[in-house]
Amino acid sequence: MPKSAIERAAEVTPPAVARRIKGLSDRAIAWIFVTPTIVILLAINIFPLIWTIWLSFTNFRVNRPNNAVEFIGLRNYERILTDPDTWMTMQATAHFLFWTIFFQVLIGFALAYLINKKFKGNDMWTTIIVLPMMLSPAVVGNFWTFLYQPQIGFFNYVVSFFTGVDPTSFSMIGDVSLAPWSIVIVDTWMWTPFVMLICLAGLRSIPDNIYEAAECDRASKWRQFWTITIPMVLPFLMLAILFRGIENFKMFDLVVQLTGGGPGSTTELTSINLKREAFEKWRTGFASAYAVILFVTVFGLASIYVKALNRVKAR
Amino acid sequence: MADVELRNITKSFDKDIGLEKVSLKINDGEFVVLLGPTGAGKTTTLRLIAGLEKPDSGEIWIDGRNVVNDSPAQRDVAMVFQQYSLYPHLTVRENLEFPLKSPILKTPVDVMKRKVNDVAEVLRISHKLDNKATELSGGEMQRVSMGRALVRNPRIYLMDEPLSSLDAKLRSELRIELKRIQAELGATILYVTHDQIEAMTMATQIGVLNNGRLEQFGPPREIYENPSSQYVATRLGSPRINTLPVSIFGGAPAGSALIGLRPEHIHIGSGQDCQVTRIEHLGDQIRLHLRLAGHNIITLTDTHTSIKVGDVIAIQPNNPIFFDANGSRVV
Ligand SMILES: Nc1ncnc2c1ncn2[C@@H]1O[C@H](COP(=O)(O)OP(=O)(O)OP(=O)(O)O)[C@@H](O)[C@H]1O
Ligand SMILES: [Mg+2]
Numbered sequence: 348m349p350k351s352a353i354e355r356a357a358e359v360t361p362p363a364v365a366r367r368i369k370g371l372s373d374r375a376i377a378w379i380f381v382t383p384t385i386v387i388l389l390a391i392n393i394f395p396l397i398w399t400i401w402l403s404f405t406n407f408r409v410n411r412p413n414n415a416v417e418f419i420g421l422r423n424y425e426r427i428l429t430d431p432d433t434w435m436t437m438q439a440t441a442h443f444l445f446w447t448i449f450f451q452v453l454i455g456f457a458l459a460y461l462i463n464k465k466f467k468g469n470d471m472w473t474t475i476i477v478l479p480m481m482l483s484p485a486v487v488g489n490f491w492t493f494l495y496q497p498q499i500g501f502f503n504y505v506v507s508f509f510t511g512v513d514p515t516s517f518s519m520i521g522d523v524s525l526a527p528w529s530i531v532i533v534d535t536w537m538w539t540p541f542v543m544l545i546c547l548a549g550l551r552s553i554p555d556n557i558y559e560a561a562e563c564d565r566a567s568k569w570r571q572f573w574t575i576t577i578p579m580v581l582p583f584l585m586l587a588i589l590f591r592g593i594e595n596f597k598m599f600d601l602v603v604q605l606t607g608g609g610p611g612s613t614t615e616l617t618s619i620n621l622k623r624e625a626f627e628k629w630r631t632g633f634a635s636a637y638a639v640i641l642f643v644t645v646f647g648l649a650s651i652y653v654k655a656l657n658r659v660k661a662r
Numbered sequence: 663m664a665d666v667e668l669r670n671i672t673k674s675f676d677k678d679i680g681l682e683k684v685s686l687k688i689n690d691g692e693f694v695v696l697l698g699p700t701g702a703g704k705t706t707t708l709r710l711i712a713g714l715e716k717p718d719s720g721e722i723w724i725d726g727r728n729v730v731n732d733s734p735a736q737r738d739v740a741m742v743f744q745q746y747s748l749y750p751h752l753t754v755r756e757n758l759e760f761p762l763k764s765p766i767l768k769t770p771v772d773v774m775k776r777k778v779n780d781v782a783e784v785l786r787i788s789h790k791l792d793n794k795a796t797e798l799s800g801g802e803m804q805r806v807s808m809g810r811a812l813v814r815n816p817r818i819y820l821m822d823e824p825l826s827s828l829d830a831k832l833r834s835e836l837r838i839e840l841k842r843i844q845a846e847l848g849a850t851i852l853y854v855t856h857d858q859i860e861a862m863t864m865a866t867q868i869g870v871l872n873n874g875r876l877e878q879f880g881p882p883r884e885i886y887e888n889p890s891s892q893y894v895a896t897r898l899g900s901p902r903i904n905t906l907p908v909s910i911f912g913g914a915p916a917g918s919a920l921i922g923l924r925p926e927h928i929h930i931g932s933g934q935d936c937q938v939t940r941i942e943h944l945g946d947q948i949r950l951h952l953r954l955a956g957h958n959i960i961t962l963t964d965t966h967t968s969i970k971v972g973d974v975i976a977i978q979p980n981n982p983i984f985f986d987a988n989g990s991r992v993v
Contacts, residue, residue: 559714560747564761564810565735574760578751662751 396642403636410629423636433637435612436620442527443534443602443616444595448588450535455542456584460576462543463550473547477540484537488604491533495519520606526613530602534595542587549583550576582660589652596645617641664725664817664850665690666711671720673706679874680706683720686869686879688818691848693841695861695882697897698871704854705744707871708820711852712741724817735766740811744822744854746803748795748810755791758782758809781809784839786832800827805836812843818850825860833857837864858898862886870894892989895922901949901960903983910934910955911979918984918992925962926980933978938971952977 350358357365368376403423407416427433458476462469479487494502495518503514519529553576561571599618602608608615608623615623621641625634666688673680681703688694696704709715711722713734721728729737740761749757758778762769769777782788785805790798795806804827811819825833841864844851855861861868862882869879870893878890882898889895895903904923908914911921911934936954948967952959954977961977969975984992 554747556743556745556747557749559734560741560743560749560810561760562714562734563712563739563741564814565738565764565766566760567735567765570765575749575751 399635399638402632403639405632407632407635408629409631419632423633424640426633427637427640432612432620436615436617439527439612439614440596440616443530443598443614444592446528446531447534447538447595448591450531451539451542451591452584452588454535455539455587456546456580458539458543459546459550463547473544476543479537480540482537484601485604487533487537488601491529491536491605492520495529497521521610523610523613526606526610530605530614533605534598534601537601538591538594542591545583545587545590546580549580552583553579578662582656585652585656585659589649589656592652593645593649596641665723666818666850666852667723668707668711669721669723671707671710671717671722673703673710673715673717679703680715681710681717682874684871684874684876685720686876688850688852688867690850692866693844693851693853693864694867694869695865696852696854696869696871697856697861702871703874704871705822706874708741708822708852708854711737711818712739712820713737714741735764738817740814740816740819742808742811742819742821742824746807748803748806750794750796752795753791754782754787754793754795754798754806757795757806758791758813761810761814777813778809781812784812784843785809785836801829801832804828815847818852821851821853823854823856826856833860840864858900862898868898870897889922889983890991892920892922892985892991895983895985899924901925901962904928904957904959904961905985906954906957906959908984910957914984915992917986919987920985920989921979922983922985923959923961923979924983925960927982928959928961929978929980930961930963930975931978933976935974935976938969938973938975941969941971 360368371379404418404420405416406419406423408414462473462476491502494500497503497515497518500514502519503517506512506517507514517525519525519532557575558571561575566574597618598616599622602614602616603619606614608619612620617637618641621634621637624630624637668684668686671681671684684703684707686694696707698704706715710717711724713729713732713736717730720730722730724737724739749760752760755778758781759774761767762774762777778791779788782791785808787802787805787809790802790806795803798806804824808821808824811821825836828836837860840851843849853860853864865882867880868882868885870877870885872893878885878894880888885894886898889898892905895905905920906923908918908921914921934954936952936959938950939953939958940951942949942951943965946965948963948965950961950963950969952961952975959977963969986992
């Protein structure tokens with residue numbers, strides 16, 4: 348009989364160490380392995396979280412360390428929730444979230460569906476399609492500012508080629524009504540491949556013989572798609588939505604590089620707004636309250652969502 | 663239900679021969695069993711008839727129509743897959759309803775319910791109807807897979823080893839149920855099995871496949887009593903037919919090289935002396951292992967025998983079967 352991993356591990360353990368370990372219970376050994384991780388987690392995740400919550404009830408400013416720190420209760424929260432600017436950024440974020448997820452799921456699934464068909468060179472196409480995802484967001488943001496350039500930009504050229512409008516007549520980044528869409532387009536370009544990969548994993552997990560059974564059961568391709576493909580890919584799709592949702596709620600680098608939150612504050616997403624409050628206006632207490640609100644929002648939404656996801660998977 | 667006919671079907675995969683020039687005719691209402699060792703092309707035959715695979719050449723006729731270019735749905739056949747192929751995200755009930763929900767059939771809801779319940783009862787899976795298809799034992803999955811075919815009324819049922827994962831008792835019960843259903847519906851069935859008893863008891867015709875070729879096709883008794891080759895002779899009969907060089911007994915027809923002896927071809931009491939090397943008591947029969955001129959022979963004797971290990975007994979062929987050096991039958 349081949350030796351188990353545990354037996355082999357025991358064999359290569361030096362005798363001195365082995366003697367010391369033998370005296371310990373399984374539980375003690377487990378603790379030895381887990382403790383470093385717990386310590387690190389406490390130090391860099393839990394402690395700052397608690398500290399932030401504390402700061403959110405104060406008027407502390409990092410750039411005035413000598414000022415007395417006053418406890419001001421819920422005043423920060425009140426200010427944030429009654430500030431119309433907050434709602435503007437929330438709206439911009441919601442717009443960004445909804446449309447990026449919408450397009451990425453739609454296009455990502457469609458691409459995965461096509462790539463999953465057996466044809467020559469589909470591996471090569473997968474590699475090509477996945478490329479944008481591998482670039483740095485700062486680089487992507489930067490070169491899309493060129494693509495969006497009204498005079499020389501390729502994007503404007505393509506749009507004018509298909510619609511006939513004058514390419515210099517519109518500026519994706521400069522126009523108040525177009526800017527929110529400019530960031531949606533870039534994020535979709537960059538992250539659709541990610542959704543595609545997850546969908547592809549889902550599609551590949553469906554065995555061929557189920558479709559053969561469905562063929563014999565006289566189900567049309569259309570019915571196979573809706574009763575087999577979609578239900579079986581759904582958990583994967585929902586996972587992709589969760590990842591993209593959380594990522595885009597925190598979206599910062601790409602948009603800062605592309606529009607800097609402008610024009611005005613039309614593309615000022617919550618994370619950009621938060622960074623302004625914390626590190627340009629230095630309102631640390633206020634920004635902490637803001638961060639707590641965002642955290643609770645994401646956490647709440649994600650929990651509800653994960654519950655739904657589990658329900659779908661359990662079906 | 664309908665006639666199904668294969669004409670000169672050839673199908674090869676990359677380098678393997680799946681089937682070679684197979685022709686066979688299944689008449690309406692017949693129960694045809696395909697026998698053959700693993701890799702013989704049994705599943706391939708079913709898949710070709712179902713339309714899941716396209717033949718390289720040859721024709722498939724169902725109900726007087728060449729269906730080679732038809733889709734599985736157009737052919738209207740029901741298949742029980744060797745590897746079950748249940749819909750894993752659906753419950754047992756939903757799996758059974760799936761074929762009935764086909765827009766082609768437009769089954770009314772109450773009819774669908776009744777059919778599913780009836781089939782579940784026959785297959786002894788009523789208590790699992792609300793389980794997910796993945797929450798079943800292998801034998802239960804296999805019965806759901808069979809149920810998914812039986813709820814329909816197709817032109818032909820194609821069943822790929824549908825009882826292979828069941829225990830002996832359930833298997834013999836379902837064998838009887840299946841025969842009953844077939845008689846009731848007048849169903850046409852093409853059935854693959856490795857089980858001799860299934861083949862002999864259920865088949866109206868047996869086809870023996872070997873290496874992609876149909877070696878013989880005929881009623882079970884004919885296949886058993888009148889095999890066309892040594893190979894076919896070994897597929898049926900327990901214990902297996904004994905084959906020995908003809909020189910041992912002599913009196914063989916010209917051109918024959920081997921003599922085939924089933925237990926009923928062996929007369930005990932006179933002829934060549936041989937030694938009893940082993941005796942197996944199987945309850946309803948006794949197997950004798952004999953040693954004759956360096957060859958092993960297995961035969962049967964009645965349960966009251968007084969023969970013991972080490973005895974020397976005389977045996978003689980009685981109406982044996984002869985084969986030539988290539989294993990073909992010599993008459
Ligand atoms: N999709 C395929 N691709 C390549 N070769 C195949 C394919 N399907 C079957 N074959 C080959 O065709 C031959 C017949 O296969 P088939 O599945 O019909 O055997 P079988 O008689 O059903 O065997 P078993 O009793 O093990 O189920 C085998 O040699 C197999 O390797
Ligand atoms: Mg098979």
